[in-house]
Amino acid sequence: MKCMSHLEMGWEQVRQRLFDLLDVVNVMTAAHERPGENVYSIKVFKSVVEQLRAARMKTMTRWQTCFTAMVMVVSGSVLIAQQTPTMASAGELFNQSKWEEAAAAYGAITAKEPKNGAAWQNLGECLLKAHKHEEAVAAFEHAIAAGFRPVQNQVNVARVYGDAKDRAKAMVELQKMIDSGTGGRMRPVVLSSIEFAQWKDDAEFQKLVEKRAPCRSPEYRQFDFWVGDWDVHAPNGPSVGHNVVTLEQDGCLIVEHWTASSGGQTGTSFNYYDVRDKKWHQLYLDNSGNAGAFPAMAGNLVDGKMVLLTDEKQMPVSRWTWYVLVPGKVRQMAEQSNDGQKTWSIVWDSVYEKVEAGASSSK
Numbered sequence: 166m167k168c169m170s171h172l173e174m175g176w177e178q179v180r181q182r183l184f185d186l187l188d189v190v191n192v193m194t195a196a197h198e199r200p201g202e203n204v205y206s207i208k209v210f211k212s213v214v215e216q217l218r219a220a221r222m223k224t225m226t227r228w229q230t231c232f233t234a235m236v237m238v239v240s241g242s243v244l245i246a247q248q249t250p251t252m253a254s255a256g257e258l259f260n261q262s263k264w265e266e267a268a269a270a271y272g273a274i275t276a277k278e279p280k281n282g283a284a285w286q287n288l289g290e291c292l293l294k295a296h297k298h299e300e301a302v303a304a305f306e307h308a309i310a311a312g313f314r315p316v317q318n319q320v321n322v323a324r325v326y327g328d329a330k331d332r333a334k335a336m337v338e339l340q341k342m343i344d345s346g347t348g349g350r351m352r353p354v355v356l357s358s359i360e361f362a363q364w365k366d367d368a369e370f371q372k373l374v375e376k377r378a379p380c381r382s383p384e385y386r387q388f389d390f391w392v393g394d395w396d397v398h399a400p401n402g403p404s405v406g407h408n409v410v411t412l413e414q415d416g417c418l419i420v421e422h423w424t425a426s427s428g429g430q431t432g433t434s435f436n437y438y439d440v441r442d443k444k445w446h447q448l449y450l451d452n453s454g455n456a457g458a459f460p461a462m463a464g465n466l467v468d469g470k471m472v473l474l475t476d477e478k479q480m481p482v483s484r485w486t487w488y489v490l491v492p493g494k495v496r497q498m499a500e501q502s503n504d505g506q507k508t509w510s511i512v513w514d515s516v517y518e519k520v521e522a523g524a525s526s527s528k
Contacts, residue, residue, distance in 0.1 A: 250274060252284065259287055264294040275307070282313020289321060298329045316342070320351050320358075327360030335361070339373045352377040380417040385438050387466040388419055388445060390489050395517040405515055421449075447473050447485075482506055493519040
């Protein structure tokens, strides 16, 4: 913008000088018609011409300088663009398994963008495929340092040591993952990685893989007392239904399968512990077609009782409670409050009695 303002100012000066020159021509014409009066006009003419030439040269010099600078910047940008591969072009080489070419492309990108974690990870993968172990480890560690998928790239470092047949270092890296408490979601990657296939029957490796299984911390097991095959009764009363509660998804999900004794009414709930808010959640749906009949609930284990509540901002507030009465017997109770949880009214009460294996349900 600065260059353009100088350019515009210069040409405005030239324009003014042209008008001055026109005035001089008019004066000279008049002087020619009146001999003896042209000396002063010639001096003015020469002076104006000299000023015009100086202004034009000054303006052209500025313009040429700005133009040259712009050409250099644009040319430099084009040259850099031509020399540095893009992530897209490097990705094409990567997808075609052209590991050496892709490695060169990602190497150029990381040299220019040292914090590009994705480029570092892909560079590490290319180097791993080329069995350049030391360089691959360095690339994956750069990705970790950049904050790009640190858990996955920790596994990638272990994969490099697996490819290098360095069992000790591979086990150390896998143990680091376990100790961090974040490796559970990477268990499928470990199990499917060809670099670890050589140790599939290795006792230590199998132990590490088992430790990496998700949902093994104590919080995930707090609701296990509800898992089982149950006959459900009203307190000191008749059967009200049958419930089969199962532990699924590698212990990460508790699923309820409810059938009412009266027939016609069934329901399923999904219960899980969420590490993000450190709470248990339940979503219950039945065969009524009314998805809003049972609002989602969340809560925690309090004094040995699982207590889940609906949104406290929506009235009425529902509170469901489960707890063990005696081994093989669980109480489930639902309450509602319409006064900001000052008082509660029981709206459902039941006792679960576990059906022993091989025994028939009272349903």
